Amino acid sequence: MDLPIKISKDSREPIYHQIVNQFKALIAGGHLARGTPLPSIRALSKDLEISIITTRRAYQDLEVQGFIKTLQGKGTFVADISEDLKEEVKVTSVHNILENAVETALSYDYTLEQVKAIFLEILQAKEKGDS
Amino acid sequence: MDPLLYIENLEKDVDDFHLGPVNLTIEPGTITALIGNNGSGKSTLLKLIMNLAQPEMGNIKVNNLLVHGNNESWKKLIAYQPQTIIGWDPFTGNALKEMIAPLYPNWDETLFQKMVDLFNIPLHKKFGKLSQGVQQKLNLALTIPRNTPLLILDEPTSYMDIPSKKILIDLLVDWMEAGDRSIIIASHQIDDIRKLSDYLFVLHDGEVIGHFEKEELMERYARYWISEPLPEAPIPGEVSREGNVLLSENPEATESYLEANNTRWNNRSSLEMDDVITLLLNTTTTL
Amino acid sequence: MQKDDIRLALQLMKQELKVSWFSFIGLFLYFSLFSILFYTGFSAQGARFVGLDLFFIMLFVFGPIWFKAKGLQFQKISSSTWASPTVVLALSLPIQKQVIVIKSILMYLLSSLPYQLYMFVALYLISPTIRDMMEIDAYISLTIIWLSFGIYTGLGVLIIDIGSNTNVSKLTTFLSILLLLGVILLIFYFPFFFTYGVVEWTIIIANKWPFLSAIISIIAAVVGFNYWKSKMIKQFKQVDFL
Numbered sequence: 001m002d003l004p005i006k007i008s009k010d011s012r013e014p015i016y017h018q019i020v021n022q023f024k025a026l027i028a029g030g031h032l033a034r035g036t037p038l039p040s041i042r043a044l045s046k047d048l049e050i051s052i053i054t055t056r057r058a059y060q061d062l063e064v065q066g067f068i069k070t071l072q073g074k075g076t077f078v079a080d081i082s083e084d085l086k087e088e089v090k091v092t093s094v095h096n097i098l099e100n101a102v103e104t105a106l107s108y109d110y111t112l113e114q115v116k117a118i119f120l121e122i123l124q125a126k127e128k129g130d131s
Numbered sequence: 132m133d134p135l136l137y138i139e140n141l142e143k144d145v146d147d148f149h150l151g152p153v154n155l156t157i158e159p160g161t162i163t164a165l166i167g168n169n170g171s172g173k174s175t176l177l178k179l180i181m182n183l184a185q186p187e188m189g190n191i192k193v194n195n196l197l198v199h200g201n202n203e204s205w206k207k208l209i210a211y212q213p214q215t216i217i218g219w220d221p222f223t224g225n226a227l228k229e230m231i232a233p234l235y236p237n238w239d240e241t242l243f244q245k246m247v248d249l250f251n252i253p254l255h256k257k258f259g260k261l262s263q264g265v266q267q268k269l270n271l272a273l274t275i276p277r278n279t280p281l282l283i284l285d286e287p288t289s290y291m292d293i294p295s296k297k298i299l300i301d302l303l304v305d306w307m308e309a310g311d312r313s314i315i316i317a318s319h320q321i322d323d324i325r326k327l328s329d330y331l332f333v334l335h336d337g338e339v340i341g342h343f344e345k346e347e348l349m350e351r352y353a354r355y356w357i358s359e360p361l362p363e364a365p366i367p368g369e370v371s372r373e374g375n376v377l378l379s380e381n382p383e384a385t386e387s388y389l390e391a392n393n394t395r396w397n398n399r400s401s402l403e404m405d406d407v408i409t410l411l412l413n414t415t416t417t418l
Numbered sequence: 419m420q421k422d423d424i425r426l427a428l429q430l431m432k433q434e435l436k437v438s439w440f441s442f443i444g445l446f447l448y449f450s451l452f453s454i455l456f457y458t459g460f461s462a463q464g465a466r467f468v469g470l471d472l473f474f475i476m477l478f479v480f481g482p483i484w485f486k487a488k489g490l491q492f493q494k495i496s497s498s499t500w501a502s503p504t505v506v507l508a509l510s511l512p513i514q515k516q517v518i519v520i521k522s523i524l525m526y527l528l529s530s531l532p533y534q535l536y537m538f539v540a541l542y543l544i545s546p547t548i549r550d551m552m553e554i555d556a557y558i559s560l561t562i563i564w565l566s567f568g569i570y571t572g573l574g575v576l577i578i579d580i581g582s583n584t585n586v587s588k589l590t591t592f593l594s595i596l597l598l599l600g601v602i603l604l605i606f607y608f609p610f611f612f613t614y615g616v617v618e619w620t621i622i623i624a625n626k627w628p629f630l631s632a633i634i635s636i637i638a639a640v641v642g643f644n645y646w647k648s649k650m651i652k653q654f655k656q657v658d659f660l
């Protein structure tokens with residue numbers, strides 16, 4: 001199965017963390033429905049070109065947090081998660097993405113005022129596009 | 132759990148070449164890529180594991196049995212594909228299968244047939260009459276279905292075409308699903324290393340450079356695009372610099388130095404696997 | 419030797435035999451040719467066998483390993499290792515070393531004993547000179563002497579199949595050549611020192627003590643067989659198949 005998971009090896013965020021967050025977003029966003037079978041640790045490791053040590057850690061994290069469950073001998077599946085948890089994930093992931101964007105801007109020597117201006121510009125463009 | 136393969140203080144002299152000391156443990160369920168320059172001793176190490184040569188020093192244990200002991204039952208636990216296969220030339224694929232399959236209790240006939248179909252291998256031709264690429268395919272088809280706990284492949288795909296190499300990677304990923312199996316693969320194919328390996332065991336001219344977990348190794352190096360001029364003196368972790376691009380083998384030390392000196396960088400990237408291997412095998416190279 | 423070992427050895431031999439039919443025909447022609455040579459020589463010299471000893475002995479010591487199929491023949495397998503490719507093939511598989519040795523020996527016996535026996539039977543049938551000179555029991559004894567000789571010396575040569583590394587010193591090479599040359603000269607000059615040649619002496623012994631010489635030869639063959647078998651198993655430890 002092809003999953004829209006892309007890891008960035010340049011990011012300072014640990015790889016297993018990237019996998020966990022992207023899975024959470026896919027599950028919370030409804031792209032991966034409850035009961036959907038997930039690729040095996042070995043198969044995902046091959047697709048993402050990482051070691052099973054990293055993949056296994058990500059799956060363990062996801063399992064502990066209740067996003068996936070492993071059935072002995074059958075494989076790993078998307079778990080049934082509450083609406084509250086879904087909401088929480090959505091908020092966190094939007095928050096993270098915006099935070100990353102700000103970090104990037106700062107690394108290009110933008111001031112916070114400038115970042116704010118860009119952000120408002122994008123929002124205004126969106127509003128216009130919608131109306 | 133006992134390690135599947137345990138190598139301790141292994142040393143071997145071949146003329147003026149010296150291998151070792153090698154210490155290596157292989158756990159079930161893992162794939163280890165054996166990396167090294169030509170003549171680094173990869174094949175020698177694998178042959179020592181197969182007890183095809185006598186070490187000067189050290190021990191090798193497979194499932195807790197010494198490979199040079201009198202009990203040779205460990206051989207049932209390893210399927211070994213040598214780089215140059217000797218003794219197969221006069222036999223056809225069918226004859227070889229008749230010879231090899233009964234020796235392994237877990238022989239997977241279905242997988243064998245599948246590989247013969249996928250790779251389009253003629254089984255009625257003598258091995259010696261096949262092209263090198265087809266020889267490697269037949270060799271793999273007669274090695275992987277042995278379904279032993281440990282699979283040792285010595286540069287298995289060097290003559291194979293690109294689609295076949297991809298097929299093999301998928302076959303090996305499938306093969307690993309059984310759980311407790313392990314693979315040691317000596318390879319110069321960057322795809323084998325990227326897509327298959329969990330660990331890299333690196334040799335250079337007979338010396339062990341290290342045994343790394345793949346991501347750990349990748350995280351050891353980083354490249355920085357520095358926006359301000361750098362001091363003349365080497366920076367902690369610095370491997371090389373070219374203009375405003377700094378290569379570090381200790382990103383943590385480099386970054387804390389840069390931060391302490393208020394030097395900013397506007398980009399940081401990790402290295403490609405082949406660059407990392409080049410650095411490991413040849414420390415004088417600049418990238 | 420255990421039953422299982424022999425069964426596995428035979429199982430491995432099966433494929434080798436399939437690709438060896440050509441060499442078995444070759445062996446048949448080869449021994450036929452020598453039978454004619456020995457018959458002619460024997461008749462021409464008036465029941466003497468001078469000058470033919472070397473051929474006779476060589477046939478029993480080296481004969482069987484000359485006619486192996488190309489891919490099975492003892493050869494250089496890497497820059498410093500010589501061995502029989504089938505031995506190397508078996509070593510990478512879960513086959514006990516003694517099974518590999520038993521297989522090599524069985525293969526050797528199969529390509530020597532039947533042909534040697536054939537030569538003796540043929541010589542007795544075609545040569546009135548031999549029939550006049552020896553009773554059937556003495557001739558059977560002579561056959562046993564030489565077939566046994568083929569076992570206890572031939573298996574000693576077979577050890578090269580197991581393998582060797584070519585890093586032997588020049589002195590060793592020189593001494594080996596010297597020794598071989600000595601043996602050849604000894605065989606050649608045997609009749610001059612001891613009145614009769616090596617083959618003639620075995621005829622005399624077989625005529626005089628047919629039973630005793632046969633028994634001693636069989637014992638020597640059994641002892642030789644076991645000695646070389648364990649020596650071959652030990653030889654594996656001396657060789658690096660690199």
